[in-house]
Amino acid sequence: MVSGRTKQAIRAFLAVAVLMALAISIPPAGAHPTDDSPTAKLEHLADLSRRSEQTTEALHNAGLDLEAKIADQHATETVAAEDRTALDLARAEVARFKPTVDKLAQANYRGARTNRLFALMVSDSPQQMLDQMVLLDVLGAQTARDVEGFKVATAAAAEVAAASQRSAEVAARAAEEAQVLRDDLERRKSELESEIAGVLDAFDALSDEEKAVLAGTPFPPGLDADKILQHLVPGNGGGALRAALTRIGDPYVWGATGPNQFDCSGLVVWAYKQVGKTLPRSSQAQAQGGVPVSRDNLQPGDVVIFYDDASHVGLYAGDGNIVHASTFGVPVKVQSMASFPFHSARRY
Structure with a gap:
């Protein structure tokens, strides 16, 4: 009578034997067919050639995708550069008005008086009073224009800064996507090289008569x-x-x-x-x-x-x-x- 442990050992041995048999019977991808007939060899070559053609056309298509993405990347980088230039100009415009605004803020902080009553109080003569009032009117109008210009320039600078940030992010994404496509292109090239090697090996295995049949x-x-x-x-x-x-x-x-x-x-x-x-x-x-x-x-x-x-x-x-x-x-x-x-x- 066979023990349980012996039965388990037999079953394990049989399982390993079956797996080995299956492994031997399944040829690896690209391997030569076990049937060495002309028909089998030509079919094997046709299968390898078909796969290499699919990879070739996919490679061409990936190249077109990469060209389009690189063009997109260049376009977005151009926009980003233009936005950076616009931002520099907007900041320069803000800087042009900033001294007036800073002086006005400092004068108000120190309690400076720049109205007509102040001109009347400090004038020694009617003519001096008129001269000071005119000067104050001119200064007031110029200051008002500068303050308004500062507000407009500041708002514009903020808008341009936001646009510059967005365009920079778009350009960065385009560069990343282009790199992904480059990596995919290299992978496909490697695949094609391997497939071409298989085709050439299978073709070399044909006789002259079989090559003539293939050419038609x-x-x-x-x-x-x-x-x-x-x-x-x-x-x-x-x-x-x-x-x-x-x-x-x-x-x-x-x-x-x-x-x-x-x-x-x-x-x-x-x-x-x-x-x-x-x-x-x-x-x-x-x-x-x-x-x-x-x-x-x-x-x-x-x-x-x-x-x-x-x-x-x-x-x-x-x-x-x-x-x-x-x-x-x-x-x-x-x-x-x-x-x-x-x-x-x-x-x-």
């Missing part, structure tokens, strides 16, 4: 650049598509915007630049610009965005196709847009 053909069967160009309509989109077609065969490189290598949004930016239009750098930002277009009303050259997170983009090439820089190991090509989940389209 520049155009779908029966389609070439001439056929696409026959259906171009005048305008920015047509010109951008014409430019993009000249880059067929160029390699995909993370973060590249041409002229001889591209990532997906980089190709779109470059193509539209050839017709004098500047598009945002990320696929997510490109999905927010231009004019919305339904899938049924696409025209050659329209910007087509894919995936729920708007992380891939290409230019519509007609007949349900796009020209795009798809992923590492695949040159710029024309491909059916049915290969990707449609998100939206924009016309620039």
Whole structure:
């Protein structure tokens, strides 16, 4: 008969064995697939490449956010500097009137008399009395103006000081937010470097035949650049598509915007630049610009965005196709847009 202590030991051993088996059976993120078939290796590379593309486009978007925040920071710092200058001027204005107000306060404290009765009492002659009364009137009017000016300047200085404090706080917050975005950008760059290393390792593991399968053909069967160009309509989109077609065969490189290598949004930016239009750098930002277009009303050259997170983009090439820089190991090509989940389209 097995003792209770022995049963507990057996159960503990079995639990550890199960956990070890599970740990062995679950590959770490980025690890090569256990199935070494061409299909499995290509699927593994596609998964890694997809993740790196998502990070790349998120990195571009974070860069745009940082640029906007830095511009905001500079604007708020300019306002704060202007407010500090205004505050210095307001304080100088207060200082201009302060001596008169201080003298008036001291005179009142000492019991000085500055009215017409005092002039009558201290005058030795009618003319002297008139002269003193005129002087007192002038001094009184000037003092009144100075006192009023002091009140106005003091109120203005207080208002400007409050505005200066607010603008300084806004500028400080903008600087802090910009730093947060900088830190996030560095984190995303580090992520991308790690993901790119995984893609390159997986690509190197492919045979020449598997790399050829991955690259595919520049155009779908029966389609070439001439056929696409026959259906171009005048305008920015047509010109951008014409430019993009000249880059067929160029390699995909993370973060590249041409002229001889591209990532997906980089190709779109470059193509539209050839017709004098500047598009945002990320696929997510490109999905927010231009004019919305339904899938049924696409025209050659329209910007087509894919995936729920708007992380891939290409230019519509007609007949349900796009020209795009798809992923590492695949040159710029024309491909059916049915290969990707449609998100939206924009016309620039």
